[in-house]
Structure formats: C-alpha cells, structure tokens
Amino acid sequence: xxxxxxxxxxxxxxxxxxxxxxxxxxxxxxxxxxxxxxxxxxxxxxxxxxxxxxxxxxxxxxxxxxxxxxxxxxxxxxxxxxxxxxxxxxxxxxxxxxxxxxxxxxxxxxxxxxxxxxxxxxxxxxxxxxxxxxxxxxxxxxxxxxxxxxxxxxxxxxxxxxxxxxxxxxxxxxxxxxxxxxxxxxxxxxxxxxxxxxxxxxxxxxxxxxxxxxxxxxxxxxxxxxxxxxxxxxxxxxxxxxxxxxxxxxxxxxxxxxxxxxxxxxxxxxxxxxxxxxxxxxxxxx
Amino acid sequence: xxxxxxxxxxxxxxxxxxxxxxxxxxxxxxxxxxxxxxxxxxxxxxxxxxxxxxxxxxxxxxxxxxxxxxxxxxxxxxxxxxxxxxxxxxxxxxxxxxxxxxxxxxxxxxxxxxxxxxxxxxxxxxxxxxxxxxxxxxxxxxxxxxxxxxxxxxxxxxxxxxxxxxxxxxxxxxxxxxxxxxxxxxxxxxxxxxxxxxxxxxxxxxxxxxxxxxxxxxxxxxxxxxxxxxxxxxxxxxxxxxxxxxxxxxxxxxxxxxxxxxxxxxxxxxxxxxxxxxxxxxxxxxxxxxxxxxxxxxxxxxxxxxxxxxxxxxxxxxxxxxxxxxxxxxxxxxxxxxxxxxxxxxxxxxxxxxxxxxxxxxxxxxxxxxxxxxxxxxxxxxxxxxxxxxxxxxxxxxxxxxxxxxxxxxxxxxxxxxxxxxxxxxxxxxxxxxxxxxxxxxxxxxxxxxxxxxxxxxxxxxxxxxxxxxxxxxxxxxxxxxxxxxxxxxxxxxxxxxxxxxxxxxxxxxxxxxxxxxxxxxxxxxxxxxxxxxxxxxxxxxx
Numbered sequence: 001x002x003x004x005x006x007x008x009x010x011x012x013x014x015x016x017x018x019x020x021x022x023x024x025x026x027x028x029x030x031x032x033x034x035x036x037x038x039x040x041x042x043x044x045x046x047x048x049x050x051x052x053x054x055x056x057x058x059x060x061x062x063x064x065x066x067x068x069x070x071x072x073x074x075x076x077x078x079x080x081x082x083x084x085x086x087x088x089x090x091x092x093x094x095x096x097x098x099x100x101x102x103x104x105x106x107x108x109x110x111x112x113x114x115x116x117x118x119x120x121x122x123x124x125x126x127x128x129x130x131x132x133x134x135x136x137x138x139x140x141x142x143x144x145x146x147x148x149x150x151x152x153x154x155x156x157x158x159x160x161x162x163x164x165x166x167x168x169x170x171x172x173x174x175x176x177x178x179x180x181x182x183x184x185x186x187x188x189x190x191x192x193x194x195x196x197x198x199x200x201x202x203x204x205x206x207x208x209x210x211x212x213x214x215x216x217x218x219x220x221x222x223x224x225x226x227x228x229x230x231x232x233x234x235x236x237x238x239x240x241x242x243x244x245x246x247x248x249x250x251x252x253x254x255x256x257x258x259x260x261x262x263x264x265x266x267x268x269x270x271x272x273x274x275x276x277x278x279x280x281x282x283x284x285x286x
Numbered sequence: 287x288x289x290x291x292x293x294x295x296x297x298x299x300x301x302x303x304x305x306x307x308x309x310x311x312x313x314x315x316x317x318x319x320x321x322x323x324x325x326x327x328x329x330x331x332x333x334x335x336x337x338x339x340x341x342x343x344x345x346x347x348x349x350x351x352x353x354x355x356x357x358x359x360x361x362x363x364x365x366x367x368x369x370x371x372x373x374x375x376x377x378x379x380x381x382x383x384x385x386x387x388x389x390x391x392x393x394x395x396x397x398x399x400x401x402x403x404x405x406x407x408x409x410x411x412x413x414x415x416x417x418x419x420x421x422x423x424x425x426x427x428x429x430x431x432x433x434x435x436x437x438x439x440x441x442x443x444x445x446x447x448x449x450x451x452x453x454x455x456x457x458x459x460x461x462x463x464x465x466x467x468x469x470x471x472x473x474x475x476x477x478x479x480x481x482x483x484x485x486x487x488x489x490x491x492x493x494x495x496x497x498x499x500x501x502x503x504x505x506x507x508x509x510x511x512x513x514x515x516x517x518x519x520x521x522x523x524x525x526x527x528x529x530x531x532x533x534x535x536x537x538x539x540x541x542x543x544x545x546x547x548x549x550x551x552x553x554x555x556x557x558x559x560x561x562x563x564x565x566x567x568x569x570x571x572x573x574x575x576x577x578x579x580x581x582x583x584x585x586x587x588x589x590x591x592x593x594x595x596x597x598x599x600x601x602x603x604x605x606x607x608x609x610x611x612x613x614x615x616x617x618x619x620x621x622x623x624x625x626x627x628x629x630x631x632x633x634x635x636x637x638x639x640x641x642x643x644x645x646x647x648x649x650x651x652x653x654x655x656x657x658x659x660x661x662x663x664x665x666x667x668x669x670x671x672x673x674x675x676x677x678x679x680x681x682x683x684x685x686x687x688x689x690x691x692x693x694x695x696x697x698x699x700x701x702x703x704x705x706x707x708x709x710x711x712x713x714x715x716x717x718x719x720x721x722x723x724x725x726x727x728x729x730x731x732x733x734x735x736x737x738x739x740x741x742x743x744x745x746x747x748x749x750x751x752x753x754x755x756x757x758x759x760x761x762x763x764x765x766x767x768x769x770x771x772x773x774x775x776x777x778x779x780x781x782x783x784x785x786x787x788x789x790x791x792x793x794x795x796x797x798x799x800x801x802x803x804x805x806x807x808x809x810x811x812x813x814x815x816x817x818x819x820x821x822x823x824x825x826x827x828x829x
Contacts, residue, residue: 006403006483006818011314011322015413022467023420026460030424033526034453056409072482076406079478087470087512094516094546098531106539114609122534137535216528219537226523226531 007073009063014056021048057244061261065253074260081264085271088234092275095230099223099282103130107219110136135218143213143221149284152203156196157280160235163192164273167242167266174249177256183249189269190246193239200232227283231275238272241265321416324408325814326393329415331711333390334704336418337383338780341697343426344378345773347371352735352769354752355762368752369437370429376440380558381465382422384692387700388561389414389472392500395707396476398805398812399494401485401821406478414472421464428454428461439750441551444532444543448524455525459518466511473507476500485804487823491582494803498585499564502592506557509596510550517546541606548599556595559691560588562659562699563630566652568803569706570634573649574641575800580633587626587633594623604675613672620670624663631660646798647721651702654694654729662690665740680750683743689736693772694729701728701779708786709793713811716786720778727775734768 025045031038063069111128112120120126123136131146147153170185207213207224215225245265248254254262314322323329350371354362363371393411397404405411428435433452436442447455480501484493493501521543523529530536532543563584571578578584600608600616608616634656643649665687669675678684701724708716738761743749747758754762796806804823808816 006820008404008815008818009324009408011324012409012412013322015409016321016416018413019416019420022417022464023424026420026424026464027457030457030460033522034456075482076478079481080407080410080474083474083477083508084470087474087508090509091512091516094513094549097549098516098520098542098546101542101545102537102539106534106542107537109539110534110537118607119534132537135530135536140530140533140536215523216530216536219530222523222529222531222536222538226520226529 007068007070009068012056012059014052014059018049018052018056021045021052025049061248061253064261074258077260077264081267085267088271092227092230092278095223095227096278096282099227102219102223107132130220132218132220140216140218141212142218143207143211145211146213146220146224147203147207147211147284149280152199152206153280153284156199156203157276159192159196159199160273160276163189163196164270166192167269171262171266174254174259174262175256179249179252183246186242186246186249190239190242193235193242193269196235197232197239200228200235224283227279231272231279234272234275238265238269241268322412324404324412326397326404326408326411327711327812327814329405329411330390330392330394332415333386333393333418336415337387337390337700338783340378340382340386340422342776344375344383345776347375347378349769349773351375352766355754356766357763358754358756358759360753363752365752366434366437369439369750370435372750373436373439373442374426374429377425377436378422379692380440380554381462382418382425384558384696384700385469386418388500388503388558388696389469389476391496391561391565391700391703391707392472392476394711395805396479396497396500397483398710398808398816399497399803400480400483400488401804401817401823402479402483403815403818403820405475406482407475410471411475414468414475417464417468417471421461421468424457424461424464428452428457431457441547442521443547444521444524444540447543448521448532451525456522459522459525462518463515466515469507470511473504473511476504477508480504485817485821485823491585492823494564495567495578495581495584495588496561496564499560499567499588502588503557503560506553506560506592506595510553510557513546514550514554517543517550520546541603544603544606545600548602549596551602552599553592553595555688555691556591558696559659560591562655562696563588565699565703565706566634566655569648569652569702570637570656571802572706572798572800573646573652574638574643576637576641577802578633579636579639580629583629584633587629590626591623594619594626598623601670601672601675604672605679617670617672621667624667627663631656631663646705647716647718647725648702648706650722650725651698651705654725655698655702658694658698658729658732659691662687662692662695665690678743680748681743682739682747682749685749686736686739686743689739693736694732698728698732704779704783706798707805708783709797709810710805710808710812712787712790713793713809714786714790715793715797716782717790720782720785724775724778724782727778728772731768731772731775735765735772736768738762738764738768 022045024041025048028038028041028043028045032042107128107130108114109119110123110126113128126136127134131143133142133144133146135142166185167189170182170189173179173181173185204225213224214221216222242265245262248261253259320328320332323332348371350363351368354360354368393405396402426435431452431454433454435452435454436447436458438446438451442458480493480497520529520531524531524533530538532538532540534540567578567584597619598616600612601620604613604616645653665683669678669684669687705716705721708714742754742758742761742765745758745761747754747761793810795809797810798806804821805812807821
C-alpha cells in the first residue's frame with residue numbers, strides 16, 4: 001500500500017476448468033457409488049483436478065518469479081491460507097465433536113443412563129463401553145480388539161512430531177540463506193511424512209485383517225476411520241505440497257525473506273501435526 | 287465518511303500508472319469473457335443473475351406446494367413429489383438464491399466501498415462462482431433420477447436422509463459439497479479483501495456497515511460450512527460404506543446428526559441476515575439524510591449476534607429429548623440474541639427520527655424490512671421459550687416465523703440493495719413507478735402468504751404435509767392466494783431490472799442525494815476497472 005498501483009492478475013482458464021473437473025469428479029463418484037459405473041469418470045475428474053492445480057500453481061509461481069506480486073498480494077495470500085486452515089480446523093472440529101458426543105452422551109444414554117428410558121428400552125442388554133466392542137444390535141458386529149496406542153500409533157506420533165521439528169529447522173535454514181541445509185532437512189521431512197503414511201496404511205491393513213476393526217464395525221470403527229482417514233488424506237496432501245517445495249528450493253525459487261509458498265506449506269504441515277496429537281490422545285489413548 | 291474523495295474517479299480508471307500491472311491484451315469477448323472473468327463487477331453480476339434465476343426455480347417449487355395446499359385433500363401432486371418440492375424449495379432458496387445474492391452484492395460493492403481495485407484473489411473468485419452452476423445442476427438433476435430427488439426437508443435429518451432416503455441422496459450430498467466449497471472460498475476471498483485492500487486511511491471503524499456485516503458473515507461461513515461438509519460426509523459414509531454415525535444399532539445416534547446440522551444451521555441463518563443488516567444500515571441513512579445512529583454499537587451488535595449464534599443451536603431441537611439443563615441453557619442464550627438485535631432495530635428507528643425522509647423504492651423495501659423482520663424476530667422470541675416451543679414445534683408457526691425473517695427480511699433487503707445500487711451498476715435509475723408497484727404487490731403478497739400461517743400453526747397444523755384437516759382450509763386458501771400474488775409480482779422485478787439495464791433516466795455518480803459511501807465517488811455506471819490506484823480516504827469520526 002505504498003501509494004502505487006494495485007496488482008490485478010490476468011484472466012485465467014484454470015478456475016473454470018477446475019470447476020468442471022470437480023463437477024466431473026463428483027458426478028463420477030456419485031455414479032460409482034449409486035450405480036456402480038462411474039469409476040472412469042471419477043478417475044478422469046481426479047486427473048483433471050490434479051492437472052488444473054498443477055497448471056494453475058505453475059502460473060502463480062511464474063508470476064511470482066517475474067516479480068509481479070507486491071507486498072499487498074503477499075498479504076492476501078497469507079490471509080487466504082490462514083483462513084483456509086481455519087476452515088480445515090472446523091472440519092476436524094465437527095468430527096471430534098461427533099467423537100465426544102458419542103462417548104459422553106449417545107452410548108451412556110443407550111445404556112439407560114439419565115432419564116433416557118426409551119433409548120435404553122431398545123436394547124436392554126446393551127452395556128456402554130469405549131472402545132465399543134459390542135454394538136447394541138446384533139446386526140452390527142464390532143471389532144474383536146482395538147489397536148494399542150503404544151505400538152504403531154506411538155511410532156507415528158513420534159514420526160510426525162519429529163517431522164514438524166525437521167521442517168522448522170529447514171525453515172530457519174532457509175531464512176538464514178543456507179539453501180542446501182534447508183533442502184536436506186526438507187527432504188527429511190517429506191521422508192518422515194511418507195513413513196507416516198506407510199505406517200498408517202500398515203495399521204489399516206492390521207485393523208482389517210486381524211482386529212475386525214472396519215468401517216462397518218459399529219460407531220468405534222466409523223469414528224476411527226473417519227478421523228484417522230481424513231487426517232491421513234491431509235498428511236498425504238501436505239507431503240505432496242512439501243515435495244513441491246523441495247523442487248522449488250532445488251530451483252532456487254525462494255529467498256531468505258520472500259518464500260511464502262514454503263511458509264504456507266509449513267503452516268499446513270504443523271496444522272496436520274497438531275490434529276494428529278489430538279487424534280492420538282482422544283482416539284487411541286483415552 | 288469519506289470526505290476527501292478522488293478528484294476525478296475517471297482518472298484512476300484510465301490505466302496510467304497501473305499500465306504495467308494490467309493484463310496482457312484485451313479481455314476475451316463473448317461467452318468466454320464470462321467464463322474466464324476475474325473482474326469483481328462481472329463476477330458480481332454473474333452471482334446476481336444466477337441467484338435471480340434460482341429464486342424463480344425455488345419459487346416455482348414453492349408455488350407447487352401452495353397449489354397443493356390451496357384446498358384440503360390431494361389434488362395436484364403425489365405426497366412423495368410434494369416432499370421433494372418442499373425440500374428443494376428450501377435448499378434452492380437458501381443455498382442458491384439468498385446466499386449467492388449476498389455474495390454477488392459483496393463482489394460488486396465491497397471493493398467499491400473500501401476503494402479496492404478488485405477482490406483480493408480474483409481467480410479464486412471466478413472459481414467460487416463457477417462451482418455454483420455445477421453444484422446446482424447436480425442438485426436439480428436429482429429430480430430426474432430413479433426414486434426422485436431429496437424428500438426429507440431442507441434440514442435432511444437422518445435417518446430420513448440416510449436409511450430411508452432415495453438413491454439420489456448421494457448426488458445431493460456431492461452437490462452440497464460443491465456449494466460448500468464455493469461458499470468457503472468466497473468467504474476467504476471476502477475476508478482477505480476487507481482486511482488487506484482497504485484504501486489508505488480507511489480504518490476498520492471507518493468501513494461502511496455492509497462491509498462490516500460481510501466481514502463477520504464471512505467469518506461465520508468459514509467456521510460453519512466445514513461443519514456442514516463434515517456432517518454430509520458422515521451421511522455419505524452411512525449410506526454407501528456401512529458406517530453407524532447416525533444409526534443407534536451400531537452405537538451411533540440420529541440426534542448427533544441434528545446437533546452437527548444445527549451447529550452449522552443456526553449460524554447459517556445469521557449468514558443470511560447479517561448482510562441484510564448492512565444493506566439496511568446503508569439505505570436508511572441515505573433516505574433519512576442523516577448519518578446512521580450508533581455506528582459503533584451496530585458493529586458490536588453484529589459481532590455479538592455472530593458469537594451468540596454458536597451457542598444457540600439446540601433451540602431447534604427442544605422436543606428431541608435433551609436433558610433439562612440443555613433446554614434451559616439454549617433457551618436463555620437464544621433469548622439473549624434479542625438484545626443485540628434490539629439494538630439494531632433501535633438504531634434504525636433512531637436514525638429515522640427527525641430525519642428528512644423520502645420514500646424511493648429502496649427506502650420502501652428497507653422500511654418494510656425493519657417492520658416485518660421485527661415481526662419475525664418476535665415470533666422467534668416466542669419459539670425460544672422451550673415449554674411454548676413444545677406446542678409450536680414443526681407447525682406452521684415455525685414456517686411463518688422463518689419466512690418472515692427470510693422473505694421480507696433477507697429477500698427484501700436484497701431487493702432494496704438492487705434498487706439502491708442499480709444506478710451505480712447500470713448508470714440508469716430503475717423505474718420508480720414500476721418499483722412501487724413491485725414493492726406494494728410484494729408486501730401485500732408476503733403478508734397474505736405468511737401471516738395466516740401463524741394462526742394455522744398455533745391451531746396445530748403440522749408443516750411438510752400435503753393434506754390437512756378442514757378447519758385449516760380458510761387460512762391455507764389465503765396463504766396460497768398470497769403466494770401466487772407474491773410469486774407473479776416478482777416478474778415485475780425482472781421487468782424493472784431489464785428496463786434499467788437497457789435505459790432510463792441517467793444517474794450521476796452520486797445517484798442518491800443523501801448517500802455517503804465511497805462507491806458514489808466513481809461514475810455511474812461504474813467503469814470496469816475502478817480504484818486501480820488507491821484513493822486516499824480521510825476518515826471522519828462517526829457521530
């Protein structure tokens with residue numbers, strides 16, 4: 001806001017193509033789920049979205065490198081990313097809210113606690129417990145056993161917390177102008193992210209193969225996979241973003257005081273990390 | 287407010303110093319121009335035109351409902367189809383008519399009111415808009431699918447919307463996801479614009495109230511649209527992947543759906559009214575030729591309403607079997623909302639006091655808003671009383687209440703805004719004669735439609751049922767006549783807009799004598815690019 005002119009970006013074909021791609025993906029997903037024949041359209045939609053994102057971001061990176069963006073544009077990006085992360089916080093808040101509601105109210109009420117006589121009458125033999133191994137109705141079979149927090153989940157917690165640390169070291173190195181140091185620590189962060197996803201995948205395999213812990217194993221399985229699944233998707237996206245930053249570091253896109261792309265990726269990664277700590281505590285431990 | 291306006295607004299629309307930053311080449315022509323545009327005025331127009339079209343589609347659904355309810359008995363449609371009409375009427379009006387209309391107004395007016403060249407993230411803006419036609423094509427297409435469209439009411443309570451829902455529900459969910467993404471991205475853009483692109487010298491407490499109310503609305507949108515996304519995702523999983531979120535047999539709870547839905551849903555109703563407060567707070571001072579009374583208290587009242595909106599959701603669920611302590615908590619917090627809302631109504635009326643008032647069409651709609659919205663507010667206060675709500679719940683009294691706040695509330699404010707800002711958009715005044723006809727027919731139609739619903743509701747007529755007992759026949763006949771009067775009067779609105787776009791009395795930059803805000807400093811019609819160099823605003827203290 002130095003009194004000069006504002007920067008207004010040129011028109012772009014990516015937004016409209018992105019809308020169409022997203023619409024195609026949704027249509028494909030719906031057709032697949034309802035009629036069983038939408039998978040090709042779904043795949044095409046996902047591929048189109050990825051392509052649009054790549055090309056859209058490529059344009060933004062090019063404009064940034066041409067020096068078209070001023071301090072004001074930079075602030076707009078910061079506000080945009082910050083509020084986007086807040087929207088993600090609220091998305092997870094809904095799922096955590098569901099978890100707490102089920103544990104604190106829904107299950108005890110089904111068990112006859114309080115003045116909820118009618119709910120208790122539905123399944124008189126039901127006993128509330130958490131994790132819920134025996135759902136109220138016989139038509140839903142619960143898990144035989146749930147995962148111990150002190151094995152793979154603890155490993156994953158250490159991995160993700162460490163990755164936040166390595167990312168911070170990379171960031172500090174970038175700010176001080178040590179590009180190689182930054183690159184190495186960032187590469188380490190991406191590696192830890194990939195490890196997390198692999199461990200999580202292995203845990204899912206264990207859950208399905210040996211514990212009877214599945215999406216349809218009653219409310220515990222539902223909430224477990226909802227929370228860890230959406231978190232896992234966010235880790236995947238975060239790791240991809242960090243990998244892109246790795247490429248950009250390699251190509252020397254950033255300077256010590258101008259690297260918002262990197263910072264935004266870091267914000268996102270720390271957010272994903274914090275969500276995991278909440279998950280570890282309230283899904284696995286308590 | 288802005289005393290030191292740019293001398294010639296045309297100067298800073300001509301390029302000059304901004305030439306280096308201009309887009310290479312001229313904007314694309316024809317259809318492509320609208321598909322690719324990143325200009326806040328063009329996108330604002332797209333939003334408004336989309337909203338108006340959806341207003342008619344949602345309106346036709348409402349008229350199908352009123353046609354069936356004209357007489358007791360089943361005459362025109364099957365109950366199954368009737369349910370689809372009530373559901374889609376609600377969904378379309380909320381998500382495709384009212385919300386996009388406010389976003390369109392925000393697009394057009396916020397940059398003009400704060401002296402910004404455009405929205406902060408113009409390409410994201412284009413993306414936000416073009417998601418909407420895609421979303422609602424998907425949603426409306428459900429009507430043609432096997433088993434019909436959504437039939438569970440706009441609140442889509444589980445298990446009606448999961449276990450017992452038609453197969454098209456999956457498409458409904460995916461369409462709502464797209465609409466939600468559009469809203470969140472639009473809101474992010476609006477916040478970034480307001481926080482970052484205000485003209486030098488314009489402090490937060492110098493912003494016009496439309497900007498303030500939209501800032502707070504955008505915050506609400508970012509806070510609750512993700513919760514809606516979460517709850518419909520859980521529905522999607524329950525329907526297609528065997529989860530038990532809303533199924534007590536697996537340990538879940540259908541009431542959990544209601545908590546999540548209304549945690550979104552109550553702030554959502556303020557999302558549909560706070561920008562209306564901003565519009566009315568711009569129009570009343572203009573035509574009373576007095577500054578707004580209590581500017582700062584208006585800002586604080588808006589913020590209070592927004593904060594309270596997160597603490598009142600379960601008043602929609604008084605009869606679901608909440609513990610007594612919850613009934614009491616939500617009853618008291620709900621009643622508290624009357625305080626900041628009362629502050630607002632008081633300020634509008636005090637602004638009028640000793641003003642030199644004239645009654646142009648925008649002012650007529652704004653004044654009707656104050657009176658009729660307040661009626662809706664009072665019936666809301668009645669509904670807030672838990673023991674009384676046990677009687678009113680799911681009756682036509684509730685329908686009367688929320689239509690009073692949404693039709694002569696939100697929608698009248700949108701119409702007021704259109705009449706108020708049409709001179710700025712088109713360079714012509716809208717026809718005052720036709721505008722008055724439109725206003726009076728609308729105001730009579732609205733009251734004929736919704737006032738009798740208070741009585742049929744208090745007498746016990748349940749909502750969302752295609753047939754009713756004979757004693758409700760007279761009230762329903764009046765409601766249906768009113769609805770058709772209101773519905774067809776809206777064609778006049780289209781006539782006014784089309785005529786105004788094509789021609790009419792030329793409007794100067796400052797189209798209304800008493801108007802104060804920054805948008806009146808640029809020519810009418812506003813050129814495609816305005817404020818390419820920031821205007822310097824010297825704020826004056828609010829009285």
